[in-house]
Amino acid sequence: xxxxxxxxxxxxxxxxxxxxxxxxxxxxxxxxxxxxxxxxxxxxxxxxxxxxxxxxxxxxxxxxxxxxxxxxxxxxxxxxxxxxxxxxxxxxxxxxxxxxxxxxxxxxxxxxxxxxxxxxxxxxxxxxxxxxxxxxxxxxxxxxxxxxxxxxxxxxxxxxxx
Numbered sequence: 001x002x003x004x005x006x007x008x009x010x011x012x013x014x015x016x017x018x019x020x021x022x023x024x025x026x027x028x029x030x031x032x033x034x035x036x037x038x039x040x041x042x043x044x045x046x047x048x049x050x051x052x053x054x055x056x057x058x059x060x061x062x063x064x065x066x067x068x069x070x071x072x073x074x075x076x077x078x079x080x081x082x083x084x085x086x087x088x089x090x091x092x093x094x095x096x097x098x099x100x101x102x103x104x105x106x107x108x109x110x111x112x113x114x115x116x117x118x119x120x121x122x123x124x125x126x127x128x129x130x131x132x133x134x135x136x137x138x139x140x141x142x143x144x145x146x147x148x149x150x151x152x153x154x155x156x157x158x159x160x161x162x
Contacts, residue, residue: 050058149156 146156
Protein backbone atom coordinates (compact mmCIF):
# COMPACT_ATOMS: atom_id res chain seq x y z
CA UNK A 1 0.00 0.00 0.00
CA UNK A 2 1.24 3.46 -0.77
CA UNK A 3 0.68 6.86 0.70
CA UNK A 4 -2.53 7.32 -1.29
CA UNK A 5 -4.03 4.39 0.60
CA UNK A 6 -4.86 6.66 3.54
CA UNK A 7 -7.41 8.32 1.23
CA UNK A 8 -8.89 4.88 0.50
CA UNK A 9 -9.40 4.29 4.21
CA UNK A 10 -10.98 7.73 4.59
CA UNK A 11 -13.36 6.86 1.74
CA UNK A 12 -14.26 3.55 3.41
CA UNK A 13 -14.91 5.36 6.68
CA UNK A 14 -17.09 7.98 4.96
CA UNK A 15 -18.90 5.20 3.12
CA UNK A 16 -19.55 3.39 6.42
CA UNK A 17 -20.89 6.56 7.98
CA UNK A 18 -23.22 7.21 5.05
CA UNK A 19 -24.24 3.53 5.21
CA UNK A 20 -25.26 4.04 8.86
CA UNK A 21 -27.30 7.11 7.92
CA UNK A 22 -29.01 5.18 5.11
CA UNK A 23 -29.80 2.30 7.46
CA UNK A 24 -31.30 4.68 10.00
CA UNK A 25 -33.49 6.22 7.30
CA UNK A 26 -34.52 2.74 6.15
CA UNK A 27 -35.47 1.84 9.73
CA UNK A 28 -37.69 4.90 9.97
CA UNK A 29 -39.23 4.07 6.61
CA UNK A 30 -39.96 0.49 7.77
CA UNK A 31 -41.59 1.80 10.92
CA UNK A 32 -43.79 4.28 9.06
CA UNK A 33 -44.74 1.64 6.46
CA UNK A 34 -45.77 -0.77 9.19
CA UNK A 35 -47.77 1.93 10.93
CA UNK A 36 -49.47 2.80 7.64
CA UNK A 37 -50.29 -0.86 6.98
CA UNK A 38 -51.57 -1.46 10.50
CA UNK A 39 -55.30 -1.84 10.95
CA UNK A 40 -57.17 1.41 11.62
CA UNK A 41 -58.58 2.36 15.01
CA UNK A 42 -61.97 1.12 14.01
CA UNK A 43 -63.44 -2.31 13.81
CA UNK A 44 -63.12 -4.11 10.50
CA UNK A 45 -63.22 -0.95 8.41
CA UNK A 46 -66.35 0.28 10.11
CA UNK A 47 -66.63 3.61 11.82
CA UNK A 48 -67.44 2.01 15.14
CA UNK A 49 -65.06 2.72 18.03
CA UNK A 50 -62.60 -0.02 19.04
CA UNK A 51 -63.05 -1.95 22.23
CA UNK A 52 -60.42 -1.91 24.92
CA UNK A 53 -59.36 -5.42 23.92
CA UNK A 54 -58.97 -4.36 20.28
CA UNK A 55 -56.97 -1.31 21.33
CA UNK A 56 -54.66 -3.50 23.46
CA UNK A 57 -54.22 -5.87 20.50
CA UNK A 58 -53.39 -2.91 18.31
CA UNK A 59 -50.87 -1.58 20.87
CA UNK A 60 -49.30 -5.04 21.17
CA UNK A 61 -49.03 -5.22 17.38
CA UNK A 62 -47.35 -1.78 17.16
CA UNK A 63 -45.11 -2.54 20.14
CA UNK A 64 -44.03 -5.84 18.56
CA UNK A 65 -43.21 -4.02 15.32
CA UNK A 66 -41.17 -1.42 17.20
CA UNK A 67 -39.38 -4.16 19.19
CA UNK A 68 -38.56 -6.03 15.96
CA UNK A 69 -37.19 -2.83 14.43
CA UNK A 70 -35.06 -2.21 17.52
CA UNK A 71 -33.69 -5.79 17.34
CA UNK A 72 -32.85 -5.31 13.67
CA UNK A 73 -31.27 -1.93 14.44
CA UNK A 74 -29.23 -3.44 17.29
CA UNK A 75 -27.94 -6.17 15.00
CA UNK A 76 -27.09 -3.63 12.31
CA UNK A 77 -25.34 -1.48 14.92
CA UNK A 78 -23.36 -4.47 16.14
CA UNK A 79 -22.35 -5.29 12.59
CA UNK A 80 -21.33 -1.68 11.98
CA UNK A 81 -19.37 -1.69 15.22
CA UNK A 82 -17.60 -4.93 14.22
CA UNK A 83 -16.82 -3.51 10.77
CA UNK A 84 -15.53 -0.28 12.30
CA UNK A 85 -13.36 -2.20 14.76
CA UNK A 86 -12.02 -4.33 11.91
CA UNK A 87 -11.20 -1.22 9.89
CA UNK A 88 -9.52 0.40 12.91
CA UNK A 89 -7.46 -2.75 13.47
CA UNK A 90 -6.48 -2.89 9.79
CA UNK A 91 -5.49 0.77 9.84
CA UNK A 92 -3.51 0.32 13.04
CA UNK A 93 -1.68 -2.66 11.57
CA UNK A 94 -0.96 -0.68 8.40
CA UNK A 95 0.39 2.27 10.43
CA UNK A 96 2.70 -0.10 12.33
CA UNK A 97 3.79 -1.70 9.06
CA UNK A 98 4.47 1.69 7.49
CA UNK A 99 6.48 2.70 10.56
CA UNK A 100 8.58 -0.44 10.20
CA UNK A 101 9.05 0.22 6.48
CA UNK A 102 10.08 3.83 7.17
CA UNK A 103 12.59 2.75 9.83
CA UNK A 104 14.07 0.19 7.42
CA UNK A 105 14.28 2.78 4.62
CA UNK A 106 15.92 5.22 7.04
CA UNK A 107 18.45 2.57 8.08
CA UNK A 108 19.28 1.76 4.45
CA UNK A 109 19.60 5.46 3.62
CA UNK A 110 21.94 5.98 6.58
CA UNK A 111 24.08 3.04 5.45
CA UNK A 112 24.22 4.37 1.90
CA UNK A 113 25.18 7.87 3.10
CA UNK A 114 27.98 6.36 5.21
CA UNK A 115 29.16 4.29 2.23
CA UNK A 116 29.24 7.37 -0.02
CA UNK A 117 31.08 9.34 2.67
CA UNK A 118 33.73 6.59 2.91
CA UNK A 119 34.08 6.53 -0.88
CA UNK A 120 34.49 10.32 -0.94
CA UNK A 121 37.13 10.19 1.82
CA UNK A 122 39.04 7.52 -0.13
CA UNK A 123 38.72 9.54 -3.35
CA UNK A 124 39.89 12.68 -1.56
CA UNK A 125 42.90 10.80 -0.20
CA UNK A 126 43.75 9.48 -3.69
CA UNK A 127 43.44 13.02 -5.09
CA UNK A 128 45.77 14.40 -2.39
CA UNK A 129 48.29 11.63 -3.02
CA UNK A 130 48.17 12.24 -6.80
CA UNK A 131 48.52 16.00 -6.27
CA UNK A 132 51.56 15.49 -4.02
CA UNK A 133 53.12 13.13 -6.55
CA UNK A 134 52.55 15.76 -9.27
CA UNK A 135 54.13 18.47 -7.11
CA UNK A 136 57.09 16.20 -6.44
CA UNK A 137 57.48 15.51 -10.17
CA UNK A 138 57.21 19.20 -11.06
CA UNK A 139 59.81 20.06 -8.40
CA UNK A 140 62.17 17.36 -9.67
CA UNK A 141 61.64 18.48 -13.30
CA UNK A 142 62.31 22.13 -12.41
CA UNK A 143 65.42 21.00 -10.55
CA UNK A 144 66.54 18.83 -13.47
CA UNK A 145 65.96 21.67 -15.96
CA UNK A 146 67.95 23.99 -13.70
CA UNK A 147 70.80 21.50 -13.53
CA UNK A 148 70.68 20.99 -17.30
CA UNK A 149 70.79 24.72 -18.04
CA UNK A 150 73.66 25.13 -15.59
CA UNK A 151 75.62 22.40 -17.33
CA UNK A 152 74.90 23.92 -20.72
CA UNK A 153 76.10 27.27 -19.57
CA UNK A 154 72.83 29.17 -20.01
CA UNK A 155 72.55 31.90 -17.43
CA UNK A 156 69.43 31.72 -15.25
CA UNK A 157 66.70 34.06 -16.37
CA UNK A 158 64.40 35.97 -14.04
CA UNK A 159 60.77 34.83 -14.09
CA UNK A 160 58.64 36.52 -16.74
CA UNK A 161 56.53 39.40 -15.51
CA UNK A 162 52.88 38.94 -16.42
